[in-house]
Amino acid sequence: MSAGGTSHSANPDWPAGAEQQVAFQRYLDLGLPTQRDEAWRYAPTDEVAIALTALLTDPAGATRRSIALDITAALATALPDIALDRANTLVLINGRLTDHDTTANGWSIDSNRVTGHNDTSALGALNTACNDQTLALHVSDDSEPLNIVHIASATQPTLASPRLQITVPTNVAASVVEHLVQLDASAPTVINAALSITLQAGASLRWHRLQRLGGDTLSIYETHARLERDAKLEWFSLDTGAALARNHLQIALHGDQARADLSGVYVCSDQQVVDNRLAIRHAHPNASSSQEYAGIAGGSSRAIFHGKVRVDEGADGTVAKQRNRNLLMDNTAKIFTKPELEIYADEVECAHGATTGQIDPDAMFYLLARGIDPNQAKRMLVDAFVAASLTPINDTPLEPAVKQRLADKLAQLQAGVLA
Amino acid sequence: MPLISIEDLHVSVGSTPILKGLSLELDSGEVHAIMGPNGSGKSTLSHVLAGKPGYTVDSGSVTYDGQDLLELEPDERARAGVFLAFQYPVEIPGVNNAYLLRAALNAARTARGEDEIDAVGFMKLVRDKCALMEMDQQFLTRSVNEGFSGGEKKRNEVLQMAVLEPRLCLLDETDSGLDIDALKIVAEGINALRSPDRAMLLVTHYQRLLSYVEPDVVHVLADGVIQMSGGKELALKLEAEGYDWVRRESAA
Numbered sequence: 207m208s209a210g211g212t213s214h215s216a217n218p219d220w221p222a223g224a225e226q227q228v229a230f231q232r233y234l235d236l237g238l239p240t241q242r243d244e245a246w247r248y249a250p251t252d253e254v255a256i257a258l259t260a261l262l263t264d265p266a267g268a269t270r271r272s273i274a275l276d277i278t279a280a281l282a283t284a285l286p287d288i289a290l291d292r293a294n295t296l297v298l299i300n301g302r303l304t305d306h307d308t309t310a311n312g313w314s315i316d317s318n319r320v321t322g323h324n325d326t327s328a329l330g331a332l333n334t335a336c337n338d339q340t341l342a343l344h345v346s347d348d349s350e351p352l353n354i355v356h357i358a359s360a361t362q363p364t365l366a367s368p369r370l371q372i373t374v375p376t377n378v379a380a381s382v383v384e385h386l387v388q389l390d391a392s393a394p395t396v397i398n399a400a401l402s403i404t405l406q407a408g409a410s411l412r413w414h415r416l417q418r419l420g421g422d423t424l425s426i427y428e429t430h431a432r433l434e435r436d437a438k439l440e441w442f443s444l445d446t447g448a449a450l451a452r453n454h455l456q457i458a459l460h461g462d463q464a465r466a467d468l469s470g471v472y473v474c475s476d477q478q479v480v481d482n483r484l485a486i487r488h489a490h491p492n493a494s495s496s497q498e499y500a501g502i503a504g505g506s507s508r509a510i511f512h513g514k515v516r517v518d519e520g521a522d523g524t525v526a527k528q529r530n531r532n533l534l535m536d537n538t539a540k541i542f543t544k545p546e547l548e549i550y551a552d553e554v555e556c557a558h559g560a561t562t563g564q565i566d567p568d569a570m571f572y573l574l575a576r577g578i579d580p581n582q583a584k585r586m587l588v589d590a591f592v593a594a595s596l597t598p599i600n601d602t603p604l605e606p607a608v609k610q611r612l613a614d615k616l617a618q619l620q621a622g623v624l625a
Numbered sequence: 626m627p628l629i630s631i632e633d634l635h636v637s638v639g640s641t642p643i644l645k646g647l648s649l650e651l652d653s654g655e656v657h658a659i660m661g662p663n664g665s666g667k668s669t670l671s672h673v674l675a676g677k678p679g680y681t682v683d684s685g686s687v688t689y690d691g692q693d694l695l696e697l698e699p700d701e702r703a704r705a706g707v708f709l710a711f712q713y714p715v716e717i718p719g720v721n722n723a724y725l726l727r728a729a730l731n732a733a734r735t736a737r738g739e740d741e742i743d744a745v746g747f748m749k750l751v752r753d754k755c756a757l758m759e760m761d762q763q764f765l766t767r768s769v770n771e772g773f774s775g776g777e778k779k780r781n782e783v784l785q786m787a788v789l790e791p792r793l794c795l796l797d798e799t800d801s802g803l804d805i806d807a808l809k810i811v812a813e814g815i816n817a818l819r820s821p822d823r824a825m826l827l828v829t830h831y832q833r834l835l836s837y838v839e840p841d842v843v844h845v846l847a848d849g850v851i852q853m854s855g856g857k858e859l860a861l862k863l864e865a866e867g868y869d870w871v872r873r874e875s876a877a
Binding site: 566568572574577578582590591593 | 700
C-alpha cells in the first residue's frame with residue numbers, strides 16, 4: 207500500500223523549508239508502515255495511519271504547536287511524582303522547547319536546525335518534515351544529570367515531532383532522564399519522536415525514559431545510537447501509558463569493548479499497545495550487549511517485543527545476551543515476543559530467551575497460606591518478576607516513583623480484572 | 626469446645642471422591658498424627674483445611690474457633706491462625722525470605738489487633754528463631770526456598786511457623802526428604818512450639834517423626850475415612866505391620 211493520496215499535505219504552504227519538502231516527499235515515497243512490514247508486525251498500523259492522515263489533511267495539523275502554559279504548574283500536574291531540579295530540566299511542549307534557558311549544568315543546548323538526518327524510515331522522514339527545531343545536546347565532563355520532559359497538551363489534534371541529538375565526547379560520562387507525560391487528553395495526539403546518540407571512544411551515557419502519556423496518545427519513538435571503542439550505553443525504559451507506545455531502538459557497536467545494556471519494563475491495560483523493537487548490530491569484534499525486558503499485559507492490551515541481534519562477519523568475541531519475559535494477567539491480553547539472532551561471525555557468545563506465562567498459582571497459594579492478602583501477594587510476585595529489569599534504576603532518585611507507578615498500574619489492572 | 630471440629634467431610638478432586646466422611650476433633654494443646662498409606666487422602670485433608678484451590682467440598686463441615694473455616698479465603702484462614710507447613714515448599718525467585726516473613730507476621734499481628742512489628746524487633750525475633758532451627762541468617766536474604774536443599778526447605782517451613790505462632794499447625798509430611806540430623810532439628814522446632822494454646826496435626830507416612838514428636842492421638846486414614854484412632858503405640862504397630870491389617874480389621 208502506498209501512503210499516496212490520503213497523506214498528502216492539505217496545506218499547500220507546508221512543508222516550507224527545502225529540507226522538509228525533501229523529507230516529506232521521502233515520507234510519501236516510503237509510505238506508511240503496515241503490518242506487512244517486518245518492523246511493524248503486530249503493531250496497530252491502521253490506527254497510526256488514520257491518526258496521521260487526519261493530522262496531515264488538517265491544514266494546521268502538522269504545524270500546530272505549543273499553547274501557552276505555566277511550565278511550573280504544568281510540571282506539577284503532569285509529573286507530580288518526580289522532583290525535578292529545574293536548573294537541569296528542559297521542557298518541551300508538543301515537541302517544542304519552551305524554556306530558553308539552555309544553561310543546564312555541564313550542558314549546552316543548541317536548538318537551531320541541524321541538517322542531514324538521513325532518515326531511513328517513513329516516520330523518521332515525517333519527523334524531519336514536521337520538525338523545525340532539533341535539540342542538539344552538548345555535554346562536557348562533570349555534567350549534572352539532565353531531565354528532558356515532553357509534555358503533550360492537546361486541546362486540538364496535534365502532531366508532535368521532537369528530535370534530539372546527543373554526542374558524548376571521548377571519555378565523558380553523562381546521564382539523561384527523559385519523561386513523556388500528558389497534561390490533558392482532550393484531543394488525539396501523535397508523538398513522532400527521534401533521538402540520535404553518538405558515543406565517542408570511552409564515553410558513557412545513561413538514558414532512562416519514563417513514559418506515562420494519556421490513554422488516547424500514540425507515541426512512536428525512534429532511537430539510533432552509535433558506540434565507538436570502550437563506549438557504554440545504559441538504557442532503561444518504563445512504559446505505563448499511551449494508547450500506543452513504540453520504542454524502536456537501533457544500536458550499532460563500532461569498537462572494541464563497546465557495551466550496550468538495554469532494559470525495560472512495560473505494563474499495559476485496557477486497549478493499550480506497547481511495542482519494544484530493538485535491533486543491535488555488533489559491527490566490530492569484542493563488543494557486548496544485553497537486553498533484559500519484562501512486561502505485564504492485562505485487559506485487552508497487546509505487548510510486542512522484538513529483539514534482534516546481528517553479529518557482522520568478523521565481529522568475533524561478541525557477547526550478546528537477550529531476555530524477554532512476559533506475564534499475562536488476563537486471557538484477553540496478547541503477547542508477541544520474538545528474539546532473533548543473526549550471526550555471521552564464528553567466535554561469539556550469544557544467548558536469548560523469551561517466555562510468556564501467568565502468575566504461578568503455586569507461588570500465589572504459598573503466599574496466601576502465609577496470610578498475605580491476594581493483592582499484596584500478586585504485587586510481591588510481580589515485583590519479583592520485574593526486578594531483574596529494574597536493576598538500572600535501583601538506588602537512583604527515580605526508584606520510588608518507578609515502583610509506585612508500577613504499583614498504581616498493577617492496581618489498575620486488578621481493578622480491571624474485578625470489574 | 627474443640628479448636629477445630631471436622632464433621633463428615635466429603636471432598637473430591639474432579640469427579641474422584643478423596644475424603645468420604647472424615648470426622649476429627651482437636652483441642653488446643655493437643656498433637657494428633659494422621660497416618661495412612663499413599664493415596665489415602667492425608668495431603669488432601671491438610672490442603673482443604675488451608676484452602677488450596679482445586680478441591681471440591683461435597684458435604685460436611687469444618688468449624689475452627691467457632692467459625693465456618695470453609696467460608697474463609699486461604700489468606701483469611703492463615704491470619705486466623707491456621708498454618709500449613711507444605712510438603713513441597715514452593716520456590717519463589719525474587720521474593721526475599723525476610724520480606725515474606727515480616728509481611729506475614731504483620732498480617733497476622735494486624736488481624737490480632739496488634740501493632741506491626743518494627744524492624745529491630747523483627748530482626749531480633751528472627752535471629753532467635755533461626756538459632757532454634759539452626760539456620761544461618763543468610764537464609765533470610767535469599768529468595769524464598771530458591772536453591773534450598775530439601776532439608777533446608779522443611780526447616781524454613783518450621784521457622785516460619787515459629788515466627789508466626791499459629792494456633793493450628795498442619796504439618797504435611799514435614800519429615801519426608803529429611804536425613805536423621807535434619808529430622809531431629811525439625812522435631813525440636815516442632816516440640817518447642819507445643820503449647821496449651823496451640824493444636825498440631827502431623828500428617829505423615831512413617832512413624833519416625835513420631836519418635837521425636839510424641840503425639841497424643843494417632844489416627845489411621847485409609848480410603849478417605851479415619852479407620853482407627855489410638856495412642857502413640859498405634860504408630861509403632863503400623864510401622865511394624867503395615868496398613869493392611871487396619872483395612873482388614875475395619876472391614877471386619
